[in-house]
Amino acid sequence: MVDRPGAVQSNIRLGGPAPGRTDPDLPALRLANMIYGGYFSSRLVENIREGKGYTYSPRSSVDHQAAGSSFQVEADVATEVTGPALLETWYELGRMALLPVTEAELDGARRYVLGSMALSTATHAGLASTLSALVGAGLPRGGWPSTSRPSRR
Template sequence: MLPSGLPAVLGVLAELLGRATYPADQVAAEKARVAERIAIARSQPGVVARTALATRRYGSHPYAVQLPETEQVAAITPAALRKLHRERVLPAGSTLVLVGDVDPVAATDAVAAALGGWAGSGTAVDAPLLVEAPVGPLLLVDRPGAVQSNLRLGGPAPGRRDPELPAVRLASMVYGGYFSSRLVENIRERRGYTYSPRSSVDHLQAGSSFLVDADVATGVTGPALLETVYELGRIALVPMTEAELNAARRYILGTTALATATHAGLASTLSALIGSGLPADWLAEHQAALAAVTLDDVTAAARRWLHPAGLTAVVVGDADATADQLAALGPVQR
C-alpha cells in the first residue's frame, strides 16, 4: 500500500481485531468451503503421509492432528467464534510490523489512534511440551492400486535458539535441501526414481523437525527408500567437502537476502521471528553464525540429528506391491 493509505488500512485492521462479528451467513459459507477443502485434502496421498508421520511421531500431542474432522467444522457456531476471538485475539503479546517509507513518529501515532481501543481479557495459550514417541519400525499405509509411494521421514531438530541450528541447516541443505543436493543427484538425476525429493528443517512453537519427503513410482519404493537412507547415513558418517559446504552456505545466505529484499518479504520474515519470541536482530545473528560454520561443526551436527536410526519413517502406497520390497530393508508395520 502507499504510505498515505496507512490510516485507512489501520482502521480496517482495528475493526477486524476489536469488533469482529462473524455474521451467521458468512460463517456458514466459510464452513462449507473449509469442509470441502478438508475432504479434498484427505484424498491426497501427500496429506495422508504427512498425517501418518505426525501421528506416529507425536501420539496424543495436538501436533498429531493435521486436519480437523469435517464434523467438527460443521459444529462451529458464530457465538463460538466470537468467544474464541475474545479469548485468543489479544493486544497483549501482539506485535505490529510496518516496513516502508513511513515516518516512525507519525506511524506510531496512527497506530495508537486506530488500535488504542482494542482490548481483551483472555490469556495466551502455549502448545504443550513436545515429547516424541520412540522410533519404531517403518509404517506402511495402504493405498490399493496407487501408482506412487509417498516416502516421509521425520525426527527432532534444534530450535531457532539452539547454537547447532546453523550447522544442521547446512547439513540438511547438502543432503536434500536444494537442487544440487546429494539426494536429488542420487534418486532424481542418477536413478530417475522421483522428480523432487527434498529435506528441510521446520520450526513449530513446541519443537522443530528435520523432514525428508519423496514421491516415487510404486515399483521402485524399496530401492528409493534404500538410497534415501543411504544418503542419510553417508552424510552422518562421511564428512562433506568444502565445496559442498560453501555451495550450501551461499544458497542459504542468498535466498534469505532475496526473501527479505522486498517490503513484503522483510515484513513476513520479521513477523515470523517476533511471533516465535525472537528479536528482530536474530536474523543478522543467524546469518553470521551460518557464515562461521566449519566442516567439523556440520559433520558433528549431521551425526547427531540426521542419522537414519533417529528418524521415524512412513510410506503410503500399494501395500501388496511394496511390502516385500520394504521388508527387505527392515521391520514393517501395517
C-alpha cells in the same frame, strides 16, 4: 508403512526432532540439511532424481512449529521403486553422518542460503515478513536497531 493395493505412487516421508530456532546447533543443521536434500544441488536430488530417476522432486527441510522443531524428508516415487528409493534415502542419511562434506558442497550450500535470504528480504514486505516470523517464534530483538530513539549519525 501403509499398504494401498493398486497405488501407482508411494509417498516416502521420514522425520524426527530437530534443534529449535534458538539452539546454537541450528545454523550447522541448516547447512547440513541443504547439502542432504534442501536444494536442487543436494546429495538426495543427485542420487534419487538425477542418478536413479526415482522421483522428480525429493527434498528435506527443517521446520519450526509451536509444538517443536522437526527434520523431514519427502519423496514421491513410482510404487515399483519404493524399496530402492527408501534404501537410497537412508544411504544418503548415513553418508551425511559418516563422511565429511566437501568444501564444494559446503560452499554451494552457503551461497544458496545467503542468496535466498538476500532475495527474501530484498523488499520491505519480505523483510517485514521475515522479522514477523522471527518475533512470532519468540526470538529476542537483541541486536536489532532500536526505533525508540533517534539515530546519532
